[in-house]
Amino acid sequence: MFGYRAAAVLALAATAGTAAVAVPPAAVARAGAPYDYREISIPSVDGVRLDGNVFVPRAKGPHPAIVFISSWSLEDHEYIAQAAKFAAKGYIVLSYTARGFFNSGGGIDVAGPKDAADGSRAIDWLLAHTPVDRSRIGFAGISYGSGISQIVAARDRRVSAVVAMDTWGDLVESLYANETRHMGAYTLLALSGRLTGRLSPETERIMNDFGANRNVPELVRWGKVRSPGAYRDRLNARRVPILISNAYGETLFAPNQLLRHFAGLTGPRRLNLSIGDHATAHLTGLLGLDGRTWNDAHRWFDRHLRGVANGIDRxxxxxxxxxxxxxxETYRDVAAMTRRVERLGLGAPGATARGDGTLGALAPAGWARTLRTGRDSGANAGIVIVSGGLQTFGLPNAMPERLVSRRAAAVWSTPVLTATRRLRGVPRLDLTVTPSRRTGTLVSYLYDVDARGTARLITNEAHSLLRGTPGRPHKITVNLQATAYDVPAGHRLMLVLDTRDPIYADAGTPGGALTVRAPSTLDLPLG
Structure with a gap:
């Protein structure tokens, strides 16, 4: 099993590798192009200067403009191929490296107030140095740049539209959902940030506290300020058009928090959901290749910055x-993705499956299954970015069903399905759990198992009890991450519960146990 650091290095290589092969500036600043290109330096708050570049059409202005903000651990040339495409259509395109990374000054602020101020200073620079139409300025970015773009739009009325790729709505939930630290995501961000940039003193302190599991209230306060969802009222008040493009298999910014953020937007909005992981659906576009998500980004800005009647708003x-x-598949809203819910009662784990809505057979006096804390059953959520990213290319996170240890996990299975189950939305577990100690972590996995016993991971989630009463049953709800997955006839659904996974921190204590018992249920969202 890969450790956190190895997983982070692999994920960083998978993400940053595209930057190494990105289209060089000389290739887009060619003679005869309908725009001029130059490297720039943008003055910002605290005396910081931001490294950037700009494309300016040679035709007479004023022109609409797009500001691209770099991803975490990347720099302003990340978007150069797409910037050239936009510039060829008449946009001014400014890209800059977020503060604290590479040649931009200052310390990494993690989408904080200084990052928001930097976005406004980029607009100031456009107004002072280019023939920009101040009423038609858009912001965009992948990952880190996408979250900052939304926050800038909420704080600066000069932003007219946003394209946010691989973004988040709630940073606290992204890193600390269900009071469980997402150590895979944290390790990737902390390691790559230190390798490619300079953490601000506040960011250094927060990251150290997160790693050591201390000062959680301060972490929550810090994260809320850096969550676009905290600024929805401002975005809605101005009806800022926002296009969001994310992946179902996200291991950095999992889909549930993003779906809630999108559902709360009331202005012009669009959500593209792809199979894959963080940034994997958008990487080919950075090389200038066509694709659904980048094509929609062009259509979105063409509609809302240039006024082109291309139909995307309808x-x-x-x-x-x-x-x-x-x-x-298309839907009018998040709620419409799920047409009905099928509830399955959980019976005795591992018993013969029944076809009456029960996973396992109910024992006459009920059932209980005790799981020792800190034991990995072999079921796992994979490697951050890597496992989910391979799904972009049709390679599932799969394993032989027989490798799941029944000694370390509770396992339930449906009968062989006679018809396809169209899972659309958020599977939900309602569990009765009795801890032997005050703390413990339960990890849930939902698999698609074929006739040969190959189990493909559909979705997962972790949930920690941090203030449990030993010996007393607790009712907990676990919302597994949203999915759009067809389980074919002839396959089975398999639910696995264990107490440890490499991408999550384990809140269990040595010698502890969690006992899952009746009544407990699994709700399947069906489309």
Whole structure:
């Protein structure tokens, strides 16, 4: 099993590798191009200067403009191929490296107030140095740049539209959902940030506290300020058009918090959901290649900055890709993705499955299954970015069912399905759990198992009890991450519960145990 550091290095290589092969500036600043290109330096708050570049059309202005903000651990040339495409259509395109990274000054602020101020200073620079139409300025970015873009739009009325790729709505939930530290995501961000940039003193302190599991209230306060969802009222008040493009398999910014953020937006909005992981659906676009998500980014800005009647504002707001089929389904809103819910009662784990809505057979006096804390059953959520990213190319996170240890896990299975189950939305577990100690972590996995016993991971989630009463049953709800997945006839659904996974921190104590018992249920969202 890969450790956190090895997983982080692999994920960083998978993400940053595209930057190494990005289109060089000389290739886009060619003779005869309908724009001029130059490297720039943008003055910002605290005497910091931001490294950047700008494309300016040679035709007479004023022109609409797009500001791209770099991803975490990348720099302003990340978007150069797409910037050239936009510039060829008449946009001024400014890209800058977020503060604290590479040649930009200051310390990494993690989408904090200084990052928001930097976005406004980029607009100031455009107004002072280019023939920009101040009423038609858009912001965009992948990952880190996407969250900052939304926050800048909430704080600066000069932003007219946003494209946010691989973004987040709630940073606290992204890193600390269900009071469980997401150590895979944290390790990737901390390691890559230190390798490619300079953490501010506040960021250094917060990251150290997170790693040591201390000062959690301060972490929550810090994260809320850096959550676009905290600024929805401002975005809605101005009806800022926002296009969001994310992946179902996200291991950095998992989909549930993002779906809630999107559902709360009331202005012009669009959500593209793809199969994959963080940034994997957008990487080819950084090389200038066409693709659904980048094509929609062009259409979105063309509509809301140039006034082109291309119809994107009249299409259903949600376009969702179904796992393995590449089929795109459209919906009017998040709630419409799930048409009905099928509830399955959990019976005795490992018993013969029944076809009456029960996973396992109910023992006459009920059932209970005790799981020792800190034991990894072999079921796992994979390697951050890498495992989910491979799904972009049709390679599932799969394992032989027989490798899941029944000694370390509770396992339930449906009968062989006679018809396809179209999972659309958020599977939900309602569990009765009795801890032997005050703390403990329960990790839930939902698998698709074929006739040969190969189990493909559909979704997962972790939940920690941090203030449990030993010996007393607790009712807990676990919302597994949203999915769009067809489980074919002839396959089975398998639910696995254990107490440890490499991408999550384990809140269990040595010698502790969690006992899952009746009544407990699994709700399947069906489309």
């Amino acid at each position: 299409e259903p707001p949600i376009a969702s890709e179904t796992a393995w089929t590449r089929r795109i």
